[in-house]
Amino acid sequence: MQGLADRLQGFAAALLDPSLGVPPGLVGPDGEPSPKRFAVYRNNVVVGLTEVLKANFPAVCRIVGEEFFDAMARILVASEPPTSPILLEYGAGFADFIAGFEPAASLPYLPDIARIERAWMEAYHARDTPPLEAAALAAIPDRHVPSLKFSVHPSLRLVRSPFPALTIWRMNVGDGVPGPVDLAAGGDDILVVRPAAEVELRAMPPGGYEFVMALEQGQSLTEAMKTALTADPRFDLSGNIRDLVAAGTFVDCHLDQEPERMTE
Known part of the structure; x- marks a missing residue:
C-alpha cells in the first residue's frame, strides 16, 4: 500500500501528465475511477496556472498572441510545476524557458521582455x-x-x-x-x-x-x-x-x- 507522500506525488504527476491516467484510489461518487472528472480537474489546474503566467507576463502575451502564449505556458506548466503554494512566485524561470523554446526563436528579445516583467513583479511585491x-x-x-x-x-x-x-x-x-x-x-x-x-x-x-x-x-x-x-x-x-x-x-x-x- 502506498504511503501518503507517494500518493500525493502520484496525484501531482498525473495532474500534469495525461498519459498517467487517474491515480489509484481516486474514485467518483459511484466508487469507480472517473477519467472524465479527473480530466476536468486536470484541465482546470493547467488553465489556472496558465492564467497566472498570462497575468504576470502581459507584454510577452501581447507580443506572441494568446494562442501561442497558452500553448507555450501549457508546456512550461507540464515541465516545471509550482514548487511553492505562493502563486506570485510561479514563473521565475519563464524567461529561461522561453530562451530554450524553439518556436519562439524568431523573437530573440522575448526572454528579456519576460525578465523585465519578472523584475517588475518582484519589485512591486x-x-x-x-x-x-x-x-x-x-x-x-x-x-x-x-x-x-x-x-x-x-x-x-x-x-x-x-x-x-x-x-x-x-x-x-x-x-x-x-x-x-x-x-x-x-x-x-x-x-x-x-x-x-x-x-x-x-x-x-x-x-x-x-x-x-x-x-x-x-x-x-x-x-x-x-x-x-x-x-x-x-x-x-x-x-x-x-x-x-x-x-x-x-x-x-x-x-x-x-x-x-x-x-x-
Whole structure:
C-alpha cells in the first residue's frame, strides 16, 4: 500500500501528465475511477496556472498572441510545476524557458521582455523601505565620500539586454502602441525599483549597470567607480549618483569603520 507522500506525488504527476491516467484510489461518487472528472480537474489546474503566467507576463502575451502564449505556458506548466503554494512566485524561470523554446526563436528579445516583467513583479511585491534622501548624502563630509558604501533598496532589480528591450516592453504594456524597432540599434541596461507606490523602469547610462552591481556587491564608491570606468570610459559618476538617489535606488550609505549608518 502506498504511503501518503507517494500518493500525493502520484496525484501531482498525473495532474500534469495525461498519459498517467487517474491515480489509484481516486474514485467518483459511484466508487469507480472517473477519467472524465479527473480530466476536468486536470484541465482546470493547467488553465489556472496558465492564467497566472498570462497575468504576470502581459507584454510577452501581447507580443506572441494568446494562442501561442497558452500553448507555450501549457508546456512550461507540464515541465516545471509550482514548487511553492505562493502563486506570485510561479514563473521565475519563464524567461529561461522561453530562451530554450524553439518556436519562439524568431523573437530573440522575448526572454528579456519576460525578465523585465519578472523584475517588475518582484519589485512591486518587495518590502516597503524609505529610500536614501539626497539631503542625507549631501550632508556627509567630502573626505568620507570616496569610502562610502551603499545599501540598495530591496525592490531593486537590474536587467541587461542586447536588444532595445525596454522600448519593446513599453510598446506592449498599458496604452503602448507596437511599432517598428531596430534590433541592431543597441541594447538596454534597465533599472527597476519601487521606492514608493509605483514601480519605475529607467534606462541606465554607460557604465551604470556595472556601477550599481559593484555597489550592491559591497564595493566602496571609489571601487565601484573604477569598475564602471573599466566597463565604459564614458561613465559619469556625479550624474549617476544624482539620478540613482533620485530614483530611490539606495536606502542608506555608510563607512566600514562607522557602524552608524548615515541616513539622518
